[in-house]
Amino acid sequence: MRLVDTHVHLCSSRFNVDRERLLKDVQEKLEFVVEVSYNRKTFTCAKELAEKFSFVYFSVGIHPHDSEEDFDESFLDEARKVINHPKCVAVGEIGLDFYRDLSPRSVQERAFLKQLELALESGKTVILHVRDAYDRIIELLRGFNMSFRGVVHSFSGKMNHAEAFLEMGFDIGISGPITYPKNSKLREVVAGVPLERIQIETDAPFLPPQSHRGKRNDPLKVVYVAEEVARIKSVSIEDASKIFVENARRLFGI
């Protein structure tokens, strides 16, 4: 059985001590991973990682947290240059985070819309980061009046939000929190989303599954997410894993 991790941050300094060893394990156990960048620094690293390892793909984008600090026209120029790189599969993670509000909301929205346009003009998949801003981002996306290709990474919204995203073409990204005992709401959402529209991910080093809470997460732990989704959907992990790999290949064109 082989799985994928559609959202990792192996460039994080928390992997400095054992990145090479971990990448060997990833190569052995997973089909491929998508190294998601979130600011200028990680974007350079993500590209280098993807050039070095055949099973690593990467995205380019500025996270809402970093939008004030890192997003400007020169970034867009840089992004346009790299977007047609053979291993660049997405624009992200981009979106809105009204939970932490680390950049002013107006700045977040501008950075999000400009990068969304970049994804649309280049035909790339969109990786969305949304926290406490589901209604607003759905409103903005509906303004485009079109169908998208993308994923709402580490989904934490309600069922009506999931339905709105599915309708607009977005898949639903599920990560470690699906294993948290208190997260029955997210399990209900998963029960209502077709298996073909679910993307599994870790967001490593963040969001470890229940059995590893408080510790560093890593891409191999995507198996806990896959097992929980398979259990909710009453399918075998073997069958589910094949579907997860197909889902990710379709989403990113890999």
Ligand SMILES: [Zn+2]
């Ligand atoms: Zn992330």
